Amino acid sequence: MALVVAKFGGSSVATAERIKNVASRLVARHRAGDQVVAVVSAMGDNTDYLVDLARSINTNPPKREMDMLLSTGEQVSVAVLAMAVEALGVPAISHTGAQVGIYTDDTHTAAKIDHISAEHIRDDLSEGRIVIVAGFQGINSRGEITTLGRGGSDTTAVALAAAIQADFCEIYSDVDGVYTADPRICPRAHRIDKLSYEEMLELSSNGAGVLQLRAVEFARKYGVVIHALSSFVTDSPGTFVMKAEDIMTNDSMEGPVISGVAHDLSEAKITLRHVPDIRGVAAMLFERMAELNVNVDMIIQDISHEGLTDISFTAPLNDVEKLTPACKELSETIKADGVEINTHIAKVSLVGAGMKSYPGVSAKMFRVLADNGVNISMISTSPIRISIIIDADQCELAVRALHTAFGLDDEDSSGSVKVVR
Amino acid sequence: MALVVAKFGGSSVATAERIKNVASRLVARHRAGDQVVAVVSAMGDNTDYLVDLARSINTNPPKREMDMLLSTGEQVSVAVLAMAVEALGVPAISHTGAQVGIYTDDTHTAAKIDHISAEHIRDDLSEGRIVIVAGFQGINSRGEITTLGRGGSDTTAVALAAAIQADFCEIYSDVDGVYTADPRICPRAHRIDKLSYEEMLELSSNGAGVLQLRAVEFARKYGVVIHALSSFVTDSPGTFVMKAEDIMTNDSMEGPVISGVAHDLSEAKITLRHVPDIRGVAAMLFERMAELNVNVDMIIQDISHEGLTDISFTAPLNDVEKLTPACKELSETIKADGVEINTHIAKVSLVGAGMKSYPGVSAKMFRVLADNGVNISMISTSPIRISIIIDADQCELAVRALHTAFGLDDEDSSGSVKVVR
Numbered sequence: 001m002a003l004v005v006a007k008f009g010g011s012s013v014a015t016a017e018r019i020k021n022v023a024s025r026l027v028a029r030h031r032a033g034d035q036v037v038a039v040v041s042a043m044g045d046n047t048d049y050l051v052d053l054a055r056s057i058n059t060n061p062p063k064r065e066m067d068m069l070l071s072t073g074e075q076v077s078v079a080v081l082a083m084a085v086e087a088l089g090v091p092a093i094s095h096t097g098a099q100v101g102i103y104t105d106d107t108h109t110a111a112k113i114d115h116i117s118a119e120h121i122r123d124d125l126s127e128g129r130i131v132i133v134a135g136f137q138g139i140n141s142r143g144e145i146t147t148l149g150r151g152g153s154d155t156t157a158v159a160l161a162a163a164i165q166a167d168f169c170e171i172y173s174d175v176d177g178v179y180t181a182d183p184r185i186c187p188r189a190h191r192i193d194k195l196s197y198e199e200m201l202e203l204s205s206n207g208a209g210v211l212q213l214r215a216v217e218f219a220r221k222y223g224v225v226i227h228a229l230s231s232f233v234t235d236s237p238g239t240f241v242m243k244a245e246d247i248m249t250n251d252s253m254e255g256p257v258i259s260g261v262a263h264d265l266s267e268a269k270i271t272l273r274h275v276p277d278i279r280g281v282a283a284m285l286f287e288r289m290a291e292l293n294v295n296v297d298m299i300i301q302d303i304s305h306e307g308l309t310d311i312s313f314t315a316p317l318n319d320v321e322k323l324t325p326a327c328k329e330l331s332e333t334i335k336a337d338g339v340e341i342n343t344h345i346a347k348v349s350l351v352g353a354g355m356k357s358y359p360g361v362s363a364k365m366f367r368v369l370a371d372n373g374v375n376i377s378m379i380s381t382s383p384i385r386i387s388i389i390i391d392a393d394q395c396e397l398a399v400r401a402l403h404t405a406f407g408l409d410d411e412d413s414s415g416s417v418k419v420v421r
Numbered sequence: 422m423a424l425v426v427a428k429f430g431g432s433s434v435a436t437a438e439r440i441k442n443v444a445s446r447l448v449a450r451h452r453a454g455d456q457v458v459a460v461v462s463a464m465g466d467n468t469d470y471l472v473d474l475a476r477s478i479n480t481n482p483p484k485r486e487m488d489m490l491l492s493t494g495e496q497v498s499v500a501v502l503a504m505a506v507e508a509l510g511v512p513a514i515s516h517t518g519a520q521v522g523i524y525t526d527d528t529h530t531a532a533k534i535d536h537i538s539a540e541h542i543r544d545d546l547s548e549g550r551i552v553i554v555a556g557f558q559g560i561n562s563r564g565e566i567t568t569l570g571r572g573g574s575d576t577t578a579v580a581l582a583a584a585i586q587a588d589f590c591e592i593y594s595d596v597d598g599v600y601t602a603d604p605r606i607c608p609r610a611h612r613i614d615k616l617s618y619e620e621m622l623e624l625s626s627n628g629a630g631v632l633q634l635r636a637v638e639f640a641r642k643y644g645v646v647i648h649a650l651s652s653f654v655t656d657s658p659g660t661f662v663m664k665a666e667d668i669m670t671n672d673s674m675e676g677p678v679i680s681g682v683a684h685d686l687s688e689a690k691i692t693l694r695h696v697p698d699i700r701g702v703a704a705m706l707f708e709r710m711a712e713l714n715v716n717v718d719m720i721i722q723d724i725s726h727e728g729l730t731d732i733s734f735t736a737p738l739n740d741v742e743k744l745t746p747a748c749k750e751l752s753e754t755i756k757a758d759g760v761e762i763n764t765h766i767a768k769v770s771l772v773g774a775g776m777k778s779y780p781g782v783s784a785k786m787f788r789v790l791a792d793n794g795v796n797i798s799m800i801s802t803s804p805i806r807i808s809i810i811i812d813a814d815q816c817e818l819a820v821r822a823l824h825t826a827f828g829l830d831d832e833d834s835s836g837s838v839k840v841v842r
Contacts, residue, residue, distance in 0.1 A: 050497070053437065053497075053501060054500075054504055056437045057440060057441065057504050057508065058504035058507060058508040059508075061507070062503065064514075065501075065507070068496060068499065068500035068503070068515050069496075069500035071496075072493035072497050075489060075490075075492075075493045075496075076471070076474075076490060079490035079493075080474060080475060082486045082489070083475055083478050083479040083490075084478045084479060086482070087478065087479040092486075093485075094486055094489050096489075098519075144520075
């Protein structure tokens with residue numbers, strides 16, 4: 001008998017039929033003797049509908065009221081999923097974030113979980129119920145509804161799993177696990193059986209969207225084993241995300257050098273040309289970006305030539321509009337040679353815990369790309385990741401070439417992957 | 422400066438535009454120096470959508486989960502109305518029933534209000550906010566969401582008005598007050614300025630749907646003055662519902678004999694023919710109806726002829742399906758002559774506190790109907806009401822004739838009433 005938290009995203013509960021499918025899975029699990037807590041997101045595009053409604057009424061809606069509004073989406077999901085489970089003859093009970101005791105700070109629309117009081121859930125489970133909890137939402141110390149922001153439902157699931165000491169936290173989505181690359185652009189990509197938290201964090205933050213970064217961080221902190229599965233494909237073993245030590249112990253002493261190739265087309269590259277090399281210019285620039293809440297990713301500053309240097313950085317495409325005037329203003333203030341913005345870039349990342357102990361991974365990466373005619377415009381590394389910025393048009397070519405060169409190609413299949421969209 | 426609770430029904434908040442209109446009204450009130458608490462229903466047909474969703478998933482959904490589901494409708498409304506008020510530059514705050522402290526019993530989908538802890542509202546008002554509260558919903562002692570059932574939002578508004586000792590409880594709908602008859606079938610009907618709780622109760626329970634019976638009962642119990650107004654017509658004084666004594670004191674010593682003519686096409690007439698006149702037959706019949714939760718209205722038993730009698734009663738058309746087999750079974754058991762069901766009837770009621778002291782009202786009523794060729798098949802009376810059952814086809818004729826005969830016709834207008842549908 002296992003104690004399991006299972007999280008289902010918006011596409012898994014988008015229609016009445018899909019909700020019934022989720023209910024069947026939960027009931028099968030329950031009948032097999034497991035104790036099951038489900039965490040669900042809002043149905044399909046319900047959240048988009050509510051956001052549009054809000055903006056049609058107030059172009060800058062108060063965040064407290066946005067939380068009041070958006071939290072209804074998950075409340076609908078939990079109620080109808082409980083009804084679907086009961087229709088199959090198993091007792092169920094739904095809870096909002098507030099009811100289950102997911103206490104957060106006061107940051108409306110992007111609240112952080114402070115603590116969880118899990119007694120309700122334990123009581124319900126001991127009564128033989130399937131417990132269904134609204135993801136994405138909590139309550140602050142004043143009793144106001146908060147939401148956790150992007151990736152909130154995954155975080156709810158992992159946090160609940162930690163609070164009730166669940167054996168696993170299953171995250172169901174429309175893909176049956178984590179892949180060595182995005183199967184849509186790399187047909188020879190294959191599902192990874194096991195990954196360390198660190199590798200998953202690098203993959204998540206570099207464009208592999210199956211698991212939310214924040215939830216993986218939470219899982220690492222509390223040692224929650226994540227099991228990524230598909231809502232639609234039932235015969236795939238999925239991907240486990242766990243401590244690196246546990247992976248090493250269970251399998252070969254030497255893991256693969258590279259776990260996967262991630263790519264990300266959601267960033268832009270911003271360059272300030274011929275910046276006078278005076279003290280504090282970079283600080284001024286990135287302080288200004290921080291004030292604007294721009295999530296700066298890679299940063300490169302060239303070596304100074306004759307007192308002039310170029311500063312480049314990448315940031316989300318969505319932030320280009322708000323950062324552009326600030327960069328132009330700064331360029332004039334410091335008498336630089338203007339701002340160049342390239343919105344047609346790709347970030348491609350090699351990720352693998354194994355690369356720590358293998359020298360020459362970056363050299364091999366650059367050689368492969370050079371042989372394929374791919375120009376690199378920025379490079380950034382961590383102990384288990386190498387990321388490069390290239391032209392967006394060369395993204396597919398680069399991912400496939402690296403995937404093959406680092407021995408990731410699936411020899412068994414020729415591109416038949418279990419993805420339902 | 423007045424302290425006002427203002428309730429807006431689903432049609433008043435059905436679209437973003439209408440929500441903005443409601444916000445403008447609240448803000449105008451606030452700027453004029455009043456303290457304003459708004460109570461709102463779910464937007465337009467949102468509740469119907471949710472009910473359909475639930476039934477597509479579970480034909481008999483658990484009531485606890487129905488409350489969890491349906492309560493989201495009002496939560497959406499309060500959030501967006503708060504956004505709309507803030508867009509006009511006035512601070513607003515929304516609350517669910519749970520947050521504002523509307524405590525109910527455990528009867529999911531038809532909960533009764535137990536008590537209200539109004540501190541939150543008083544604090545918010547003292548901070549200069551417009552307070553917006555979700556109607557129709559509350560919380561039970563276990564922290565579960567409950568709904569108040571039919572007419573719940575009106576009841577929330579009146580109960581809140583009682584709890585915070587508001588000067589008035591304004592109920593906004595698509596009609597600008599209570600009319601002497603339904604203007605759709607009686608063009609000479611006119612708006613009533615003031616009505617006693619008792620008269621309003623008789624009108625509500627006899628087909629005049631502007632105010633919910635339950636809310637009027639609540640208002641009478643706690644002495645809350647109700648002001649019925651239109652959301653769409655701004656220049657009508659509406660109708661006040663208050664204590665009979667206050668009406669008498671303020672106006673002429675002698676009120677009008679008749680306040681209005683109500684009609685109701687939502688009932689059926691059921692007759693058990695030639696029932697043997699043995700003790701306890703009526704008790705058996707109506708105990709069975711109570712078990713089936715059938716809301717029996719009028720009851721008539723003829724004088725016995727040769728040990729046989731007819732028993733007739735009226736009940737909602739919606740209940741005919743469930744009461745028919747029970748009646749047939751009973752008819753066989755007691756060896757009656759079968760069951761007749763007439764679904765094509767109208768109930769027409771004369772209502773007026775003044776009729777208590779005027780003899781001959783019923784005689785005049787029957788004379789008017791006889792002169793107009795209307796056959797009466799049942800009669801029922803209270804101290805301030807006379808109701809008759811007639812053929813549905815004669816309903817309009819009867820209402821108009823009585824309206825004229827009892828001096829209710831509006832001499833100023835010829836049928837131009839302020840109704841927006």
